Amino acid sequence: MIQPSRSERIFQAFNFLFLGLFTLALLLPVLYVLRRSLDVGAFGETSLSLIPREPSLFYYKAVLQDRGVYQPFLNSLILTVVGTLLSIALESMAAYSLSKRDLPGNRLFIYMMVVTMMFSGGLVPSYLLIKGLGLIDKFPWVLILPSCIGAWNIFLIRNYYWSIPASLNESARIDGAQEFTIFSRIVLPLSIPVIAAIALFTGVGYWNTFFSAIIYINTPSKFTFAVKLREILALQMEMQNQFERLAVGQELLLQNLNMEGLYSAMIVISMLPIILVYPYLQKHFAKGIMVGSIKG
Secondary structure, three states, X not given: OOOXXXXXXXXXXXXXXXXXXXXXXXXXXXXXXXXXXXXXXXXXXXXXXXXXXOEOOHHHHHHHOOHHHHHHHHHHHHHHHHHHHHHHHHHXXXXXXXXXXXXXXXXXXXXXXXXXXXXXXXXXXXXXXXXXXXXOOOOOHHHHHHHOOOHHHHHHHHHHHHOXXXXXXXXXXXXXXXXXXXXXXXXXXXXXXXXXHHHHHHHHHHHOOOHHXXXXXXXXXXXXXXXXXXXXXXXXXXXXXXXXXXXXXXXXXXXXXXXXXXXXXXXXXXXXXXXXXXHHHHHHHHHHXXXXXXXX
């Protein structure tokens, strides 16, 4: 076994130290928000401790008893599931077409996609286009169709397709398989790593949809969970009244309650779907991104 040199050991130590500090910097804010959501005794406290002083699920009960939270949560769930599935279907098929080097107009299509990555028409033309198509306030399509295809995602998936041996496709053609059969039965099952990685990115984007919902949605019952979170941040007085109803007979508890704890609980709840899904996609994540970005 070859022993690493002194310079390699120094590099590995520095690498571990840097990545450890970077991970800690990302993790600390999340743990702090979690602690604030569980601590009813943190009012006016400036401590950065990650251990709740007075643990309680009060803030979560306050959020869950607000019936106005359920519909936005369901809207975001529908938007994320439908949008992600549609995006993956369209992007994977487009990438399969562009992976054919002998496809007529292949380079032209690629150049056009590169232009869309570099330039955008802007907010006003986009709004006029959506309005002209009659999609204003049409949930969830107004939030899905304008962004369901990403040029960068198509390039990643196409490069991954190039890593699949061409002999597999040729053998299928000799057996009489058509292009769609080759794509669905051979190429797509072998592309699970990159599909899972793209699905994770896409799903997070749809789940966090905020600005598009504000611009294109007019009916409050069609708002996403991110919009509801912003609404709760704005309606502090109304939520304070809800605190008082929930804490009747608990004067000491009511004195310590604060809106920051409620915000933190909402943020934690908004992260739960992604946290629950990520472990199932994580095993494909690194492989999909690395192979999809360097092959070709």
